[in-house]
Amino acid sequence: MTEQQNRRIPAAALTEACVRLLRRVGVPADQAALTADVCVQADLRGVESHGVLRLPAYIHQVMHGLMAADTRVEVVREHGAMALLDGRGGFGQVAASQAMGMAIQKAKDYGIGAVGVRNAGHFGMAAYYAMMALGHDCIGIVVSNAAPSMAPWGGMDAILGSNPLCVAIPTQTGTPIVLDMATSLVARGKIRLAAEKGEKIPPTWALDAAGQPTDDAAAALKGTLLPVGGPKGYGLALVNDVLAGVLTG
Known part of the structure; x- marks a missing residue:
């Protein structure tokens, strides 16, 4: 491996670079920031297979119409502690983040929350979403x-x-x-x-x-x-x- 290939980049700078690349293909600022954070956090946890390595594939999919640049998640149905979301062909990171946020709120309201997602792209590192529950004293699955x-x-x-x-x-x-x-x-x-x-x-x-x-x-x-x-x-x-x-x- 060459010195250039082995160069260390600060996490904040890498995140900013990922956001810029996503913004260039039309991803909204908040969704670009979330997707970039999921990628960089995966690298920081040593899960390189689901980190920034994935970004070129996401960009390719958007550029070729295989994934929506703007992920507009739809609630298909919702009843009590359960819900089903449709990612409408967008970024899995956005859909999964919204699903876990909804599941956490339902767990607070009902003692348990179960939210499914369909029709969404690759979401990166699963731990990112499960760990969202930790700050709410919930178990994330x-x-x-x-x-x-x-x-x-x-x-x-x-x-x-x-x-x-x-x-x-x-x-x-x-x-x-x-x-x-x-x-x-x-x-x-x-x-x-x-x-x-x-x-x-x-x-x-x-x-x-x-x-x-x-x-x-x-x-x-x-x-x-x-x-x-x-x-x-x-x-x-x-x-x-x-x-x-x-x-x-």
Whole structure:
């Protein structure tokens, strides 16, 4: 890695740069600031696969009409402690943030809040939204689905996504318990990051297109991820897909 590639950039400066790039493709200022913060906070937590690395893809999607620049979230239905939102093809960061904000308020009103989101883009690091609940003395739980990238245990074809699960729990010490995990051994973004850096990956992470274990990140991207914990991880991914995909419509 060259000195230029390894240069450290202050988080505030990186956030400002991300905001400027998003604004250039028509993202409103408040939504650009939120999306940039989600990306940079992921990098600061060491989740580089869901950080600023994702920004070029978001911008590409907006420029090619694959994602709305201005995310106008719609409340599809709402009843008591439950609600369903439609992201209307916009940024997942905006939709997920609004959903968690609504869930927190419902938890205060009813003791529990459950809000689903459909039709929204990639939302980045799940922990960002689960941890929003901590300041309100609530437990935050976030599940999501993704495009098929993971083979079932014993298989070689991608059937489910790496469908993440995150739980954030406040404690009396002020240091929360935060579980943020993909249901695959690693998120696909981590393999993409290794491919961009020209690094090898552990052969237990993925299969190549022929269904063989591989330590070649580029070959892994053409193949499938493997579930964490074998059949248990695949089972978790299936449940998350039902909760985040089927249940929300």
